[in-house]
Amino acid sequence: MLETRNLDKSFGAVHVTRGVSLRLERGERRVILGPNGAGKTTLFNLLVGELTPDSGSVHLAGENVTALPVARRARQGLSRSYQKNTLFDGLTVEENLGLAAAIHTGHATTLRRDSLARPEVREIVAEVANQVNLMPYLHARVSEVSYGVRRQLEVGVALATRPLVLLMDEPTSGVGPEMAKGFHDLLNNLPRDLTLLIIEHDMDLAFDVADTITVLNYGEVVFDGLPEAARGSTLLKEIYLGSWEDA
Amino acid sequence: MSLDLGFWTLQALNALQLSMLLFLLSIGLTVIFGLMHFVNLAHGALYALGAYFAASAAAVGGYWAGFFLAPVAVAGVGVLLYSGLIQRMRKSGPMAQVLVTFGLIFALLDITRIVWGDLALGLEVPDLLAGRVALLGVEYPAYRLFIIALGLAIFGALAFVLSRTQIGAMIRAGVDNDAMAACLGINVERLFFIVFCVGCALAGLAGAVAAPLLSVTPDMGLQILIPTLIVIVIGGLGSLKGAIAGSLIFGFVQTFGAVLAPQLASVLIYALLAAVLVIRPVGLFPAKG
Amino acid sequence: MFRHTPLRYGALVLLASAALFQAFTADYFGLDILTEIVILAMLVIALDMVAGFGGMVSLCHGALLGVGAYGYALLSTKVGLTPVAAMGGAVVITGAIAWVIGAICARSHGIYFIMATLAFGQMGYSYVFEAPLFGGDDGLGGIARLDLSLIGLDLNDGRSFALFSLGVLAAIYGVAVLILRSGLGRSLSGVRHNEQRMRALGLTVWRVKADVFGLSGLISGLAGVMAAQHVMFVSPGLLSWTVSGEALVVVILGGLGTLVGPLLGAAVFVLLKHEVGALTSYWHLVVGILLIAVVMSRANGIFGWIEARFGARIERRAADAVRDIDPREVKTDA
Numbered sequence: 001m002l003e004t005r006n007l008d009k010s011f012g013a014v015h016v017t018r019g020v021s022l023r024l025e026r027g028e029r030r031v032i033l034g035p036n037g038a039g040k041t042t043l044f045n046l047l048v049g050e051l052t053p054d055s056g057s058v059h060l061a062g063e064n065v066t067a068l069p070v071a072r073r074a075r076q077g078l079s080r081s082y083q084k085n086t087l088f089d090g091l092t093v094e095e096n097l098g099l100a101a102a103i104h105t106g107h108a109t110t111l112r113r114d115s116l117a118r119p120e121v122r123e124i125v126a127e128v129a130n131q132v133n134l135m136p137y138l139h140a141r142v143s144e145v146s147y148g149v150r151r152q153l154e155v156g157v158a159l160a161t162r163p164l165v166l167l168m169d170e171p172t173s174g175v176g177p178e179m180a181k182g183f184h185d186l187l188n189n190l191p192r193d194l195t196l197l198i199i200e201h202d203m204d205l206a207f208d209v210a211d212t213i214t215v216l217n218y219g220e221v222v223f224d225g226l227p228e229a230a231r232g233s234t235l236l237k238e239i240y241l242g243s244w245e246d247a
Numbered sequence: 248m249s250l251d252l253g254f255w256t257l258q259a260l261n262a263l264q265l266s267m268l269l270f271l272l273s274i275g276l277t278v279i280f281g282l283m284h285f286v287n288l289a290h291g292a293l294y295a296l297g298a299y300f301a302a303s304a305a306a307v308g309g310y311w312a313g314f315f316l317a318p319v320a321v322a323g324v325g326v327l328l329y330s331g332l333i334q335r336m337r338k339s340g341p342m343a344q345v346l347v348t349f350g351l352i353f354a355l356l357d358i359t360r361i362v363w364g365d366l367a368l369g370l371e372v373p374d375l376l377a378g379r380v381a382l383l384g385v386e387y388p389a390y391r392l393f394i395i396a397l398g399l400a401i402f403g404a405l406a407f408v409l410s411r412t413q414i415g416a417m418i419r420a421g422v423d424n425d426a427m428a429a430c431l432g433i434n435v436e437r438l439f440f441i442v443f444c445v446g447c448a449l450a451g452l453a454g455a456v457a458a459p460l461l462s463v464t465p466d467m468g469l470q471i472l473i474p475t476l477i478v479i480v481i482g483g484l485g486s487l488k489g490a491i492a493g494s495l496i497f498g499f500v501q502t503f504g505a506v507l508a509p510q511l512a513s514v515l516i517y518a519l520l521a522a523v524l525v526i527r528p529v530g531l532f533p534a535k536g
Numbered sequence: 537m538f539r540h541t542p543l544r545y546g547a548l549v550l551l552a553s554a555a556l557f558q559a560f561t562a563d564y565f566g567l568d569i570l571t572e573i574v575i576l577a578m579l580v581i582a583l584d585m586v587a588g589f590g591g592m593v594s595l596c597h598g599a600l601l602g603v604g605a606y607g608y609a610l611l612s613t614k615v616g617l618t619p620v621a622a623m624g625g626a627v628v629i630t631g632a633i634a635w636v637i638g639a640i641c642a643r644s645h646g647i648y649f650i651m652a653t654l655a656f657g658q659m660g661y662s663y664v665f666e667a668p669l670f671g672g673d674d675g676l677g678g679i680a681r682l683d684l685s686l687i688g689l690d691l692n693d694g695r696s697f698a699l700f701s702l703g704v705l706a707a708i709y710g711v712a713v714l715i716l717r718s719g720l721g722r723s724l725s726g727v728r729h730n731e732q733r734m735r736a737l738g739l740t741v742w743r744v745k746a747d748v749f750g751l752s753g754l755i756s757g758l759a760g761v762m763a764a765q766h767v768m769f770v771s772p773g774l775l776s777w778t779v780s781g782e783a784l785v786v787v788i789l790g791g792l793g794t795l796v797g798p799l800l801g802a803a804v805f806v807l808l809k810h811e812v813g814a815l816t817s818y819w820h821l822v823v824g825i826l827l828i829a830v831v832m833s834r835a836n837g838i839f840g841w842i843e844a845r846f847g848a849r850i851e852r853r854a855a856d857a858v859r860d861i862d863p864r865e866v867k868t869d870a
Contacts, residue, residue: 070736086732086733108723110718110719114717115723161738285647332828336832351828353778353781353821354821354823357824480655525643528644
């Protein structure tokens with residue numbers, strides 16, 4: 001469903017992404033781990049098209065999308081939630097979801113009626129609001145809700161385009177432990193055929209949720225496999241905590 | 248259409264002269280933007296003020312009185328504007344500051360009319376520069392050569408200051424990241440003030456220098472503002488390189504366009520502007536890429 | 537997205553009543569001023585659409601009005617089309633030009649956008665000034681007004697023309713509200729709040745901006761047509777930056793993004809212009825000081841200030857009337 005082949009990116013002398021090749025099957029839930037600066041967010045930017053790779057390619061549902069701009073890739077089913085909340089601040093939760101849903105249903109540029117009034121849009125808004133637990137907050141403005149709710153909305157907006165693949169950049173960053181647990185439930189609410197690629201730092205959540213784990217370090221893939229294998233390996237410990245030789 | 252080398256030399260010199268005049272204006276505007284993140288739309292009005300000051304001073308003390316007085320006087324006006332208006336708007340964000348300077352355009356337009364009247368003023372080229380110079384096979388007006396030399400000299404001086412001096416380093420740091428520069432102990436507010444006043448002085452100088460070539464009227468400010476804005480949009484905001492590149496491009500396209508394709512001439516530069524806006528909206532050499 | 541609040545409805549009713557009163561009681565000069573206000577109001581609705589609701593602060597809308605005016609003048613006098621056809625043609629041409637400008641400037645923001653529109657507006661001014669087709673500085677005269685004798689209206693009568701203009705303004709207001717409340721209007725609002733996200737969700741952002749700018753151009757073109765018919769003469773001054781600048785001052789004076797505020801702003805501005813004009817020829821100084829004062833006050837213009845001060849109170853009173861319903865269960869008012 002989502003595949004990269006030898007993705008490479010440098011910023012001047014800094015080689016941020018080195019020959020990253022990944023392959024996700026439909027419905028797979030993969031977590032990307034790696035210390036800060038490992039190039040995880042850069043990888044996301046390359047996947048969605050906000051950055052152009054120096055070499056390598058990105059494939060979505062079998063099609064090579066490397067040359068496609070951001071909006072085109074999004075319309076073909078690639079969606080993303082951001083590490084830093086990227087919401088429509090003056091609007092209500094419902095309006096936020098509605099904007100995304102309308103783009104998906106094709107009502108985002110019509111002149112005849114309000115997109116939020118359309119049944120197709122309202123249906124998606126209701127469905128997503130249920131999936132990410134936003135029903136109680138629909139008519140509240142973004143500025144009025146808590147950070148945790150905003151994090152949920154952040155995912156909700158990305159979901160409202162009914163994507164094939166959803167990239168989630170540190171979805172639980174900045175939220176407390178109960179919210180993080182709530183997140184586990186949220187993920188269970190998502191359609192099983194939705195492919196997920198999640199950047200996470202919360203190890204427990206990662207191992208709990210992932211079908212597979214990919215570990216990035218200094219821009220390259222150093223591990224790619226099942227959670228059990230990763231858990232047992234000393235590699236992760238070394239990457240995050242350093243080994244005795246480094247001290 | 249002449250294939251005479253002399254003709255092309257003449258056009259090239261004219262283009263260069265126009266470029267240098269625009270450079271004097273655009274460099275002040277673009278560095279102010281790079282540092283303070285707002286565009287002073289009243290910059291053209293300050294140029295007009297420079298021309299007026301120069302004309303008045305010259306009536307009393309000759310061309311050179313105007314030449315030296317105008318930048319100082321306009322810098323003085325800059326001090327007033329900064330402390331009275333712009334400093335107060337710093338917290339309101341760039342759009343508010345831009346709108347305030349736009350209001351200044353209207354206000355200064357009438358202020359020049361009030362002080363100097365509605366009739367066009369004139370300013371004579373000084374005797375020292377009144378003749379023609381034989382150069383590269385043509386006889387070129389000495390005064391226009393003076394403008395070219397002045398522009399190049401100031402470019403050289405600014406390049407030197409920016410890359411080799413302490414204050415230049417502080418300015419470059421401030422352009423890059425003013426919050427960080429402040430943390431490093433650089434008095435960023437004072438830097439803004441100095442840069443703003445120098446920018447105003449350069450606008451005044453440009454006005455004084457342009458006055459003998461054009462007539463001094465209240466709307467000369469807006470006339471030059473548009474080309475200046477086009478220069479910095481094409482060249483890129485915030486950098487010396489952008490200002491010189493944009494000025495040269497504008498000067499040459501405008502001058503040679505007028506000669507080679509007179510019907511298209513006025514549209515040509517706007518077509519170029521449109522192309523830049525579509526292909527590379529930040530311009531050729533912006534301070535931050 | 538645009539909503540009518542009780543305050544906005546109230547303001548509209550007040551303005552409409554005042555306008556109608558003026559239309560039926562004023563003398564020749566009064567009607568002339570009323571028509572001037574109404575035509576300026578058309579232009580500032582178009583500008584508020586893109587600037588207030590779209591975040592695209594434009595300094596070329598005066599030039600767009602000029603294009604509409606000259607378009608009508610040329611099509612009706614030199615090409616010989618009927619007034620209706622000439623009106624339609626002029627409006628469409630202006631809309632098309634506006635669409636192109638919106639498309640070219642779609643990747644520019646804030647100050648870049650302002651500078652670019654200022655440049656293109658000025659390009660229009662120079663072109664019209666220099667090309668002999670447009671009569672140069674002398675302009676074009678002999679422009680005829682629309683012939684509505686079929687419905688018994690003689691538009692050559694000042695009062696009828698003023699009423700006709702009011703009708704056109706009302707229609708324009710309605711169209712603007714429709715656009716802003718449509719799917720396109722919501723997306724425009726989304727683009728204004730967070731352009732990057734809209735793009736990441738799959739919206740072709742440049743197209744939305746261009747389309748809205750084009751629609752705004754249609755309205756500006758119509759304003760231009762009305763201006764040409766009002767004065768029955770066009771000159772290059774219509775495309776001058778001062779017209780665009782004054783339009784922007786009116787929108788800011790009235791209240792950016794309120795749609796109703798600019799209507800009020802237009803009335804205040806034109807009346808002030810005539811008062812000041814009687815005393816001194818330094819009107820630009822007043823405009824400049826006015827803009828600086830409004831911007832420095834941090835209020836969103838006159839109507840913005842009124843809304844901020846009294847709006848909440850009035851909304852609460854209206855909400856009290858439907859208090860028994862749990863707000864979270866209320867279906868959206870869309």
